[in-house]
Amino acid sequence: MTMKSGSLVAGLALGAMMALAPAAQAQQATELGTFNAWSAWSATDASGLICYISATPQSSEPAGANRDPIHFMIIHRKGMGTKNEVQTIIGYPFNTTDAKASATIDGKSYPMVTEGSAAWLASTGDEGGFVQAFKAGSKLTVKGTSQRGTNTTDSYSLSGATAAMNAIDAACK
Numbered sequence: 001m002t003m004k005s006g007s008l009v010a011g012l013a014l015g016a017m018m019a020l021a022p023a024a025q026a027q028q029a030t031e032l033g034t035f036n037a038w039s040a041w042s043a044t045d046a047s048g049l050i051c052y053i054s055a056t057p058q059s060s061e062p063a064g065a066n067r068d069p070i071h072f073m074i075i076h077r078k079g080m081g082t083k084n085e086v087q088t089i090i091g092y093p094f095n096t097t098d099a100k101a102s103a104t105i106d107g108k109s110y111p112m113v114t115e116g117s118a119a120w121l122a123s124t125g126d127e128g129g130f131v132q133a134f135k136a137g138s139k140l141t142v143k144g145t146s147q148r149g150t151n152t153t154d155s156y157s158l159s160g161a162t163a164a165m166n167a168i169d170a171a172c173k
Contacts, residue, residue, distance in 0.1 A: 038055045042171050051172035056071060057072070067090070070090060090117050090144050096114075103140060105130070141155050
């Protein structure tokens with residue numbers, strides 16, 4: 001990935017993340033490093049330091065579906081005292097009545113709640129276990145249903161996930 005495309009990914013991910021945090025006024029993200037499939041970033045908003053990892057899927061089904069950029073992130077918001085916020089930007093508005101959103105790591109599924117084109121783990125109590133599985137796993141799969149009824153599946157490699165998480169853990173102590 002070139003620095004230009006890396007900056008584009010950071011901007012898209014940070015823009016998506018900030019769009020969902022209305023009070024946040026973020027500055028430009030700083031790349032902490034790229035670790036195989038995952039990149040680590042830091043930025044500052046009105047509440048303080050934010051650190052996050054981001055990746056785009058290795059594959060998406062159905063192929064050729066019309067979608068905006070797709071990202072999966074895990075976010076630490078130091079100023080708010082939160083860690084391990086699991087979020088995905090799916091690239092389309094979710095079905096508002098039955099999004100069927102989930103994130104699965106090596107066969108263990110975690111239900112997600114949706115709003116617009118974003119989804120988070122349904123239970124914040126699952127975040128710690130999700131991150132442990134994320135660091136130990138090899139494949140992440142995100143599924144959802146668009147408001148048009150299209151079922152999508154995005155597959156992510158977890159290669160580099162532990163190193164990326166370690167980078168944001170260190171940056172947002």
